[in-house]
Amino acid sequence: MRPRDLYDVVYLLENQPKAFDLGQVRDLFAEKCRGKNLTVPSAADLLVVVRQAEELRSEWANMLGHQLPSLPDIDSLFSRLAGLLAWIDEPTTVPAATQLVSAPVPTGMTSVAPAGIQYWGGGIPLETLRFAGSNHLLVAFDYDGRTRIAEPYSLRRSGTGNLLLYAWEQGSTHIKAFSVAKLQNLQVTQQAFEPRYRIELTAEVPLAILPSRRRSSSLRTPTPSSPRRR
Numbered sequence: 752m753r754p755r756d757l758y759d760v761v762y763l764l765e766n767q768p769k770a771f772d773l774g775q776v777r778d779l780f781a782e783k784c785r786g787k788n789l790t791v792p793s794a795a796d797l798l799v800v801v802r803q804a805e806e807l808r809s810e811w812a813n814m815l816g817h818q819l820p821s822l823p824d825i826d827s828l829f830s831r832l833a834g835l836l837a838w839i840d841e842p843t844t845v846p847a848a849t850q851l852v853s854a855p856v857p858t859g860m861t862s863v864a865p866a867g868i869q870y871w872g873g874g875i876p877l878e879t880l881r882f883a884g885s886n887h888l889l890v891a892f893d894y895d896g897r898t899r900i901a902e903p904y905s906l907r908r909s910g911t912g913n914l915l916l917y918a919w920e921q922g923s924t925h926i927k928a929f930s931v932a933k934l935q936n937l938q939v940t941q942q943a944f945e946p947r948y949r950i951e952l953t954a955e956v957p958l959a960i961l962p963s964r965r966r967s968s969s970l971r972t973p974t975p976s977s978p979r980r981r
Contacts, residue, residue, distance in 0.1 A: 752804040754814040754825075761828050764835040766885045766953045773838040780839065794836040802829060820879070820939055823886050827943035831887070853905070854917050854926050854948040860907040862951055863914065876937045880906070880916060883939040884952035890918070893935040902944045905951040906931070919947060 763771075784791045792800070801807065811825045883890045884903040891900050901918035904926065908914055914931040926948070 752801065752807050754807060754811045755818075757801065757807060757825075757828060757832075758815060758823075761831060761835060762885065765831070765887070766950075777839055792839075794833070794839045797836060797839070798833055801832065820882055821886075821888060821941055823888060824941060824943055827887070851946060851949040853951060856905070856907055856917055856926075856928070859910050860915075863906040863908050876931060876934055877906070879937050879939055881952045884950045886939075887943050887946060887950075889921075889940045889942045889944055890937060891940055892929075892937040894929055894933055898936075899929075900940065900942075901927075901929075902946070903950070903952060904946075904948050 781791045808825060812822060816822050880890060880903050882888075889900050890903050891898060893899075899920050901920040903916060903918045905917045906914060907917060907928075916929045916931055916934070917926055918929060919926050
């Protein structure tokens with residue numbers, strides 16, 4: 752019922768579901784409840800408790816607002832939580848995020864993800880995109896002379912070395928490729944979106960973005976030696 756706990760549960764199960772043996776987690780959860788003389792709750796029981804927790808809503812901004820570059824709407828997390836907790840009742844059930852397919856991109860593209868699951872707080876475009884995607888928040892940016900608002904899905908390296916953002920722009924009928932080098936005034940909005948495709952902006956294992964001749968040094972990913980925020 753603490754804001755950080757709710758945020759962490761949603762964030763981890765949406766971005767790293769395959770990192771957990773959910774059957775084992777379910778058994779450990781039940782063991783923990785029994786150790787505290789608590790009846791093991793169902794997913795529905797937990798949802799009722801979370802939605803009725805006055806402290807959770809009243810302290811949402813106070814406890815998380817200073818830790819995140821943009822605060823996700825708590826009602827958006829509530830709406831996603833039910834699909835993320837189904838494994839508590841059925842250990843074979845996997846979070847819905849793992850059932851989405853990758854966004855369609857041309858062949859020959861190499862998938863790229865910022866290293867690790869942590870947010871280093873560097874404020875550079877790649878980290879802004881990674882934070883927005885992993886929290887299901889729209890991004891706003893200037894591109895070719897006008898402002899775009901879009902759902903970020905993946906970063907791809909083309910055969911020519913260009914780094915491309917694949918995103919679904921509002922009002923569009925298909926996914927588009929945007930050159931990262933041309934993105935300007937990139938910002939995370941507080942408007943949530945329901946993913947159409949798998950979001951591939953975080954890495955399940957540590958990955959590095961290799962530099963290319965066309966990339967500016969300002970787009971280099973910070974090394975994970977001195978994290979500022981989770």
